[in-house]
Structure formats: C-alpha cells, structure tokens
Amino acid sequence: HADIRVLGIETSCDETAAAVVESQPGRPPRICSNVVLSQIAEHAAFGGVVPEIAARAHVEGLDGVVEAALADADTRLSDVDAIAVTAGPGLIGGLLVGLMTAKALAAATKKPLIAINHLEGHALSARLMAPVAFPYLMLLVSGGHTQIVLVKGPGSYERWASTIDDALGEAFDKTAKLLGLPYPGGPNVERVAAGGDPGRFNLPRPLKGEARLDFSFSGLKTAVRQAASAIAPLTRQDIADIAASFQLAIVETLEDRVARSLARFRAIFADAAAPVLVVAGGVAANRAIRAALERLCRDHGFGFLAPPAELCTDNAAMIAWAGIERLRAGLLAQEDPMIQAPRSR
Numbered sequence: 001h002a003d004i005r006v007l008g009i010e011t012s013c014d015e016t017a018a019a020v021v022e023s024q025p026g027r028p029p030r031i032c033s034n035v036v037l038s039q040i041a042e043h044a045a046f047g048g049v050v051p052e053i054a055a056r057a058h059v060e061g062l063d064g065v066v067e068a069a070l071a072d073a074d075t076r077l078s079d080v081d082a083i084a085v086t087a088g089p090g091l092i093g094g095l096l097v098g099l100m101t102a103k104a105l106a107a108a109t110k111k112p113l114i115a116i117n118h119l120e121g122h123a124l125s126a127r128l129m130a131p132v133a134f135p136y137l138m139l140l141v142s143g144g145h146t147q148i149v150l151v152k153g154p155g156s157y158e159r160w161a162s163t164i165d166d167a168l169g170e171a172f173d174k175t176a177k178l179l180g181l182p183y184p185g186g187p188n189v190e191r192v193a194a195g196g197d198p199g200r201f202n203l204p205r206p207l208k209g210e211a212r213l214d215f216s217f218s219g220l221k222t223a224v225r226q227a228a229s230a231i232a233p234l235t236r237q238d239i240a241d242i243a244a245s246f247q248l249a250i251v252e253t254l255e256d257r258v259a260r261s262l263a264r265f266r267a268i269f270a271d272a273a274a275p276v277l278v279v280a281g282g283v284a285a286n287r288a289i290r291a292a293l294e295r296l297c298r299d300h301g302f303g304f305l306a307p308p309a310e311l312c313t314d315n316a317a318m319i320a321w322a323g324i325e326r327l328r329a330g331l332l333a334q335e336d337p338m339i340q341a342p343r344s345r
C-alpha cells in the first residue's frame with residue numbers, strides 16, 4: 001500500500017524524542033505525534049550537556065516517550081511500516097540507547113529498521129513543511145553543528161561550509177556563561193541583547209570578506225572575554241551591551257558567509273527558477289538571525305524557509321520523515337556499519 005507510517009526515534013544529544021509521521025502520495029505529510037522529553041533541567045547545573053547523564057536519562061525516558069508518541073498518534077506498533085532511528089553523529093551513549101531500543105522494536109515486530117544520519121534529519125525537515133524541490137541549500141546552526149549543505153536528494157549531500165572551530169550555538173552558550181547567564185545560553189543572550197547597545201563594543205566578524213565558505217567563531221568568543229574582563233565587574237547594562245554587540249557580530253558574520261554560498265549556488269544552478277535556503281538547528285530560533293537571513297535571501301532572489309522551532313531543534317519527526325524519504329527513494333541499504341537494515345520484504 002502506498003501510505004507510509006514511520007516511527008522515528010532520536011537520542012543523539014540531550015532530547016529523548018519519538019514521533020510518528022505519515023505520508024500519502026499527493027498529500028502533504030502529516031506529523032501524527034512529536035514527543036520530546038528535554039533534559040535541560042538535568043544538565044543546567046553543569047552549564048552544558050554531560051554525556052553520562054544524558055545516556056542515563058535516555059534509558060529512563062525512552063520507553064515512555066515511544067509509548068506516548070504511539071498513543072498521541074493513535075497508532076499501534078504493529079501499524080507502523082518501519083522504524084527510523086538516529087544512528088549518528090552524536091553522543092555515543094545516547095545513540096546506543098536509541099539504536100538498541102529501535103532494533104528491539106524492529107526485531108519484535110519484524111519491521112524494517114532505517115538508520116538515519118542526524119544531519120540528514122535536519123536537512124530534510126523543511127520538506128515536512130513545504131514541498132521544497134531539490135537541490136536546495138541548508139544552513140544548519142545548532143549547539144554541535146554549523147554547516148552549509150547542498151541538499152540534492154535523500155542520501156545525496158555536498159557539504160559546502162563548516163566551522164573550523166566552535167559551532168554557532170556553542171559560541172552563544174560560551175558567551176552566556178561568560179556573562180553569567182543561565183544554560184542554555186542562546187535564548188538568554190537573545191533576551192538580554194534586546195535591551196543593549198549593539199554599537200558599544202567593536203567585536204570581530206571572523207572570516208568576513210574571505211573567499212572560502214567556512215565559518216569560525218572562537219576568535220569572537222575570545223574577543224567577548226577580553227571586552228568583558230576589561231570592564232569587570234559587569235553591570236546589567238554592560239551585560240546587555242556585550243550581548244547585543246555579540247549578536248550583531250554574529251548576524252553580520254552570517255550575512256557575509258551565507259551570501260557567498262548563495263552566490264555559488266547561483267553560479268552552479270544558473271537556471272534554477274526558485275532557489276531556496278532552508279535553516280535548521282536550535283540557533284535558527286533566534287529572531288535577529290532569522291530576520292537577517294530572510295532579508296539576505298530576499299536581496300539575492302532566494303526563497304527562505306525556517307521550520308517552526310519544534311522542528312528546528314532536535315526532534316524525532318525529522319528522523320521519521322527522513323525514513324519516509326529514504327523508503328520512497330528506495331534507499332533502505334545503510335552506509336553505517338553499526339547497523340544492518342533488513343532487506344525490503
């Protein structure tokens with residue numbers, strides 16, 4: 001039958017997630033359920049994700065999260081067509097919990113098991129929202145990744161740019177820590193930046209003007225530390241001003257870096273009628289960054305698509321959807337040696 005319903009499982013970082021996604025030919029896909037159990041509270045005291053704590057929390061939470069995802073979707077396990085699970089990259093303890101659980105569910109129900117690369121999940125998530133045509137560009141900006149990827153189709157990607165040091169979310173988190181703001185840092189930097197003067201500190205725009213497409217953020221973080229220690233102890237206004245100056249530096253850096261990839265896309269796909277940039281990852285929740293990217297795309301004649309926050313941050317709907325895309329493309333075979341998908345029945 002042509003309807004496909006897939007259970008997705010995601011445990012690569014600090015969210016324990018399961019979801020059911022359904023696809024019928026000629027219809028937009030439907031997210032039947034999307035359950036995310038966040039571990040933020042468990043990691044907050046340490047100012048970042050602690051791998052052992054994450055693995056333990058996945059062990060304790062995953063069964064209930066899978067049950068909730070099936071219940072929310074009004075689906076029995078025997079009704080799903082396949083089980084898709086994040087097989088990497090990520091924290092190995094958490095990945096193993098998800099993989100073993102998915103393998104057990106697949107073995108018990110004789111359903112195909114589909115191993116999904118976490119980045120493929122992010123890359124294809126935009127197509128859950130709108131039928132974006134291949135090829136398109138994706139900017140992935142999260143706590144662990146900062147990349148621009150040419151998305152040619154399921155299983156077919158070209159990485160055009162990545163960070164040569166820190167990820168963008170990491171830069172936000174480290175800046176927050178330096179300013180004494182709580183974890184996770186990104187949303188708190190954005191919040192206090194709203195009351196600050198972005199022109200007070202002249203921070204670097206790393207790699208701006210350079211022909212390569214890559215990103216770098218560690219120099220910016222160092223500059224923030226120097227600016228802060230030069231005027232310590234910091235007042236509330238100092239903190240707001242540094243946060244605002246940092247966010248502006250990020251925005252202007254992204255504008256420069258991303259513009260180069262848009263230009264390259266244009267040069268290669270000169271006859272693309274409606275080129276699109278999609279953005280994914282937790283940092284895509286930042287309104288200043290979103291607005292800047294939207295403007296940039298408009299100026300370059302690109303469409304801009306930013307999925308809603310719950311699909312930008314780590315979730316299992318994107319993993320289930322990537323499984324559906326792979327099934328539809330006939331790509332059941334796995335490149336990941338850790339896991340063997342059953343052959344199609």
Ligand code: KG4
Pocket residue numbers: 013141142143144145168169170172173184185186187190281282283284285286287312313314
């Ligand atoms: O995708 P995500 O939820 O998890 C992974 O890292 O995979 O991204 C989390 C990152 C954190 O670094 C967090 O500080 C950042 O996204 N973030 C933000 C905002 N919301 C989350 N950064 C800047 N502004 C925000 N509003």
Ligand code: ZN
Pocket residue numbers: 118122142281313314
């Ligand atoms: Zn992610």
